[in-house]
Amino acid sequence: MTDTTAPSSTTSLRVKRVFAVLFPLAVLALALHGLAGAFDAHGYRAVRQAFHDFSAGQLLLAVLLGLASYACLIGFDAIGLNRSGVRVHPARIGITAFLAHALGQTVGFAALTGGAVRLRGYRSAGLDLAQIGQVVLMSTLGFVFGAWVLLGVALSLEPAAAALALPLHSGALQALGVLLLLAYVSAALLVGRQGRTFSVLGHGLWLPDRRTMLAVTALSIVELVLAAAAFYVLLPDSAPTGLPGFVGLYLVAVLAGLISTVPAGLGVFEWSLLKLLPQVAPGAVLAAALVYRITYYVLPLLLATVLAAAPTLRRPLRASAGVTRAGWKTLRPWLPNIIALAVFSVGAALIVDGTLPATHRYLRTASLPLLETSHLLGSLAGVVLLLIAQGLARRSHAAWMLAVAICVASPLPIWLRGGQVLIALAALVVAVALWSARREFYREGALLDQAWSWPWIRNLGLVLVAVVWLLFFVYSHVEYQNELWWQFALSGNAPRALRALLVVAMALAIFGLGRLLHSTRGPLPPADDATLQALTPVLAQAKDTQACLVLTADKAVLRDAQGLGFVMMQRHGGSLIAMGDPVGPPDIARALIWQFREEADRLGLRPVFYQVGEAYWQTYLDLGLGLVKLGEEAMVPLQDFTLEGRDRADLRQAWNRGKRSGLTFRVAAADEVPALIPALSLVSTAWLDDKAGEEKGFSLGSFDPTYLARFPIALVEAEGRIVAFANLWHAPAGHELSVDLMRHLPDAPKGTMDFLFIELFLWARAQGDTRFSLGMAPLSGLATHRLAGRWNRVASLVARHGERFYGFSGLRRFKSKFAPQWRPRYLAAPGGVHLPAALLDATRLISLEPRR
Incomplete structure (x- = not known):
C-alpha cells in the first residue's frame, strides 16, 4: 500500500501559503478599486487640497492622541503580568509592549506578531510560555472587550450609520447591538469573582475575574476612544457626527480591516470609512486616513528605530542605570526586525514618491536630465530596499552594507526630483539606526541565498498593488497612449511615473530570475594538506574511527584555539552540517559544539550535526536542537571473537x-x-x-x-x-x-x-x-509503538516501503550475522520545519560527487 499522507500534506500546506498571499492581494485590489470609484478624474487634486487644509494643531493633536492610545495598550501587558507573580522591570514592560503593538499593528496578525515580540522580551525576565501566553491573551481580550462594548453601544444608538457599510438594515443592526451588550453582561456574570481556567496545548490559561474584566474593558474603551479621536480630529468641521458616534463607525472600519487579513487593514479601512461617512468629501476622508496612518503606524515605527539608534541604550555602563540596561536588553534582540521594517517602509515610500507628481514651482527651476535620472534612481533605490529588507531581519552583513549606502545616498535623488523632504529625513534616521546597530548584522552569505518568507512576499505584493493603483489614481485625468513612454518634459509627470514603475518591474524581474538561476550556496573551502597534517596528533587520540573522515579532504575544519580538537563540516543549502561529534577531549568537544553553533549563526545557516552519538546529547539540547534517530551502528566486540x-x-x-x-x-x-x-x-x-x-x-x-x-x-x-x-x-x-x-x-x-x-x-x-565498527544501518532500531513520535513513524514507514530502493533490512541482516552490539546514531538539528530541510540538505550533500 502506498502512503500519500506526506505529499498531500505538503501540497495542502503549499496551497494554504499561496492562498495566504493571494487573498490579501485580491482584497486590497478590490478595496482600492472601490476607493477609486468614489472619486472623479481629479481625485488626487482633491486629496492634495485636503492635505493643505490641515492645521498644525490638528496634526499635533493626532500625534498626541495616538501616543496616548499606545500608552493604554502598554497597560494590558502590565495587567497580564500582574497575575504571573514575576517582577518585571517597568522599562522592559514598556518597551516590549510598545514594540509588540507597533510591529503587530503595522505588519498584521497582531496576536502572532506581538506574541513573538513578547516571547523574546519576557522569556529572559523569567516568565514561562504559559505566563507569556497569559499576557498575549490579556492584550487580545483587552481589545475584544472594549470593541465588544463600544460596538454594541454604537449599533444600539446609531444603527443607520453602520448600515451604510454592512449588508443589514438598521433594525437588525440595532437588535445586534443590544444582543452584544447582553452577551457582555452575561459573560461578566459567568466568569465570577475567581475567573475561569482553561487549557491550550497543555498550558493553563486564565480568563479574568469580573473585577479584572471590567477594569480591562474600561482601559480598552479609553484606548479605542483615543485611537478614534486621533482620526476624528483630522476630519473637517463639516463632519455630521460627533466623537461618540464616530467611535462606532471607526470600530466597524477597524473590524473590516482585521477580517480582510491585509496588514493594518490597508485600503479596506479607508474604503469602509468612505462608506460610513458619505456626507464628508471623499478627498478629506482619504487625506485624514493617510495622515492617521503616518501618525499612528509610521511614527511609532520611527520611534522604535530612534530607540535602536540611541547611543545611551547601547552603552549601559553605570550600575545605577537600571532603566537603561533593562531597556537595552529588551530592545536589542529586535533591532534587526525593527530596522528591517523601517528599511522596507522607506523603500515603499521612495517608490510611492516616484509615482507622485512634482510641484509646478519646482518644475520651473529643475534641470530635465537631472530630474529624469534622479526619478529613476530614486525608484530603483526604493525597490532595492524592499528586496533586501528581509536580509536585514536575518542579520545579513551584505544587506546591511547595501541598505546603509542607499539610505545615505537616497536624499540626493529625492531632492533633485522635488520629492518629499520627510522621506529624505526618514532615510537618514534609518541610516543612523543601521550604523548604530552595525554589530547586529554579522552574518555572511550572498543576498540571493536568502530564502523568502511567505509574509514578506505578501507584503511586497501589497506594496506593488498599491503603487500601481496609485499611478492610475493620480493620473486618472491623463489618457494613456504609447507615446507617453517617450515624452520627456519638465511637466511630464505621468510619463516619468510610468518609466519609474517600469524600472521597478524590471528590477523585480531581474532579481526573481537571479533567484531562479542562482545555484545553492557554494561549499566551504576544504581543509588543505597543511591543516590535515596538523590534525595528526588529534587523530592519534581519537576514540572513534569516524574521525578519519576528515582526511577525505572534502570538508572544512573548525578547530579550537588550542588545536586540541576539531569539527569537520560542510555547507549545503541552508544548513551548516557537521559530520559526527566533535573530535577531541570532552571539554574541548563541548566548547566546539558551541563554537560551531556560533559559526552557523555568523553564516546565517541552520546548525546540523549528522550521525552523532550519545556522548554530548545534553549539549545539543542546550543549543536548542532536537535529536532524531537515524539508525544504529554495528560494533563487533573483538576480545572474544x-x-x-x-x-x-x-x-x-x-x-x-x-x-x-x-x-x-x-x-x-x-x-x-x-x-x-x-x-x-x-x-x-x-x-x-x-x-x-x-x-x-x-x-x-x-x-x-x-x-x-x-x-x-x-x-x-x-x-x-x-x-x-x-x-x-x-x-x-x-x-x-x-x-x-x-x-x-x-x-x-x-x-x-x-x-x-x-x-x-x-x-x-x-x-x-577491541572493537570493529561495521558502520550504521540506516532507519534501524526505531520505535514502532503506535504512540511513538512522528519521526519514528515516518522513518519506519520509509524503511518498510523503501526496501526496493535501498536495502534497509538487508543491510541490517548482513551486519547482524556478526553478532554486533548496536549503538544509536542521531541527527541533531533545529525542530519544526527546519528538521525536514536539514535532512534534505544532509542527504543531498552526501549524494554529491566529492569536492563539488
Whole structure:
C-alpha cells in the first residue's frame, strides 16, 4: 500500500501559503478599486487640497492622541503580568509592549506578531510560555472587550450609520447591538469573582475575574476612544457626527480591516470609512486616513528605530542605570526586525514618491536630465530596499552594507526630483539606526541565498498593488497612449511615473530570475594538506574511527584555539552540517559544539550535526536542537571473537568456503598503496558499473588515490589478482578499527565480503584492537509503538516501503550475522520545519560527487 499522507500534506500546506498571499492581494485590489470609484478624474487634486487644509494643531493633536492610545495598550501587558507573580522591570514592560503593538499593528496578525515580540522580551525576565501566553491573551481580550462594548453601544444608538457599510438594515443592526451588550453582561456574570481556567496545548490559561474584566474593558474603551479621536480630529468641521458616534463607525472600519487579513487593514479601512461617512468629501476622508496612518503606524515605527539608534541604550555602563540596561536588553534582540521594517517602509515610500507628481514651482527651476535620472534612481533605490529588507531581519552583513549606502545616498535623488523632504529625513534616521546597530548584522552569505518568507512576499505584493493603483489614481485625468513612454518634459509627470514603475518591474524581474538561476550556496573551502597534517596528533587520540573522515579532504575544519580538537563540516543549502561529534577531549568537544553553533549563526545557516552519538546529547539540547534517530551502528566486540562454537558455525563455513575458493587475505601498508592504485581502480570501476551508482561524499570516502594512500588497505586476492579491497580506519586511543571504501569485482567468488570481514576481525584482534565498527544501518532500531513520535513513524514507514530502493533490512541482516552490539546514531538539528530541510540538505550533500 502506498502512503500519500506526506505529499498531500505538503501540497495542502503549499496551497494554504499561496492562498495566504493571494487573498490579501485580491482584497486590497478590490478595496482600492472601490476607493477609486468614489472619486472623479481629479481625485488626487482633491486629496492634495485636503492635505493643505490641515492645521498644525490638528496634526499635533493626532500625534498626541495616538501616543496616548499606545500608552493604554502598554497597560494590558502590565495587567497580564500582574497575575504571573514575576517582577518585571517597568522599562522592559514598556518597551516590549510598545514594540509588540507597533510591529503587530503595522505588519498584521497582531496576536502572532506581538506574541513573538513578547516571547523574546519576557522569556529572559523569567516568565514561562504559559505566563507569556497569559499576557498575549490579556492584550487580545483587552481589545475584544472594549470593541465588544463600544460596538454594541454604537449599533444600539446609531444603527443607520453602520448600515451604510454592512449588508443589514438598521433594525437588525440595532437588535445586534443590544444582543452584544447582553452577551457582555452575561459573560461578566459567568466568569465570577475567581475567573475561569482553561487549557491550550497543555498550558493553563486564565480568563479574568469580573473585577479584572471590567477594569480591562474600561482601559480598552479609553484606548479605542483615543485611537478614534486621533482620526476624528483630522476630519473637517463639516463632519455630521460627533466623537461618540464616530467611535462606532471607526470600530466597524477597524473590524473590516482585521477580517480582510491585509496588514493594518490597508485600503479596506479607508474604503469602509468612505462608506460610513458619505456626507464628508471623499478627498478629506482619504487625506485624514493617510495622515492617521503616518501618525499612528509610521511614527511609532520611527520611534522604535530612534530607540535602536540611541547611543545611551547601547552603552549601559553605570550600575545605577537600571532603566537603561533593562531597556537595552529588551530592545536589542529586535533591532534587526525593527530596522528591517523601517528599511522596507522607506523603500515603499521612495517608490510611492516616484509615482507622485512634482510641484509646478519646482518644475520651473529643475534641470530635465537631472530630474529624469534622479526619478529613476530614486525608484530603483526604493525597490532595492524592499528586496533586501528581509536580509536585514536575518542579520545579513551584505544587506546591511547595501541598505546603509542607499539610505545615505537616497536624499540626493529625492531632492533633485522635488520629492518629499520627510522621506529624505526618514532615510537618514534609518541610516543612523543601521550604523548604530552595525554589530547586529554579522552574518555572511550572498543576498540571493536568502530564502523568502511567505509574509514578506505578501507584503511586497501589497506594496506593488498599491503603487500601481496609485499611478492610475493620480493620473486618472491623463489618457494613456504609447507615446507617453517617450515624452520627456519638465511637466511630464505621468510619463516619468510610468518609466519609474517600469524600472521597478524590471528590477523585480531581474532579481526573481537571479533567484531562479542562482545555484545553492557554494561549499566551504576544504581543509588543505597543511591543516590535515596538523590534525595528526588529534587523530592519534581519537576514540572513534569516524574521525578519519576528515582526511577525505572534502570538508572544512573548525578547530579550537588550542588545536586540541576539531569539527569537520560542510555547507549545503541552508544548513551548516557537521559530520559526527566533535573530535577531541570532552571539554574541548563541548566548547566546539558551541563554537560551531556560533559559526552557523555568523553564516546565517541552520546548525546540523549528522550521525552523532550519545556522548554530548545534553549539549545539543542546550543549543536548542532536537535529536532524531537515524539508525544504529554495528560494533563487533573483538576480545572474544572466535570461529569456534555452535554460534559461529555460519561464519566458520563462510570462512572455509572462501579458503576453498582460493581466496587469500593480506593488509597492505599505506606506503604500498600508490603502487596498487591501478589494480584497485579496476575493481572500483567494475563495482560502480555493476551497481549503476556514483561516488558519494561527506559521510564516506571515495576512490581518490591521495585519500587512499593515507591508510592501510585490506586486500582479498584470488589466483594472483585483487578481487576485493577496503581501506582501514584506525582510532588508536579507542582501540577501534573500521572500514570505509569497500569494493569487489562482480565475478568475485560468492562470500568474498564475508571472508574479508572475518579475516579483518581476526587481524584486528591480533593487533590489539577491541572493537570493529561495521558502520550504521540506516532507519534501524526505531520505535514502532503506535504512540511513538512522528519521526519514528515516518522513518519506519520509509524503511518498510523503501526496501526496493535501498536495502534497509538487508543491510541490517548482513551486519547482524556478526553478532554486533548496536549503538544509536542521531541527527541533531533545529525542530519544526527546519528538521525536514536539514535532512534534505544532509542527504543531498552526501549524494554529491566529492569536492563539488
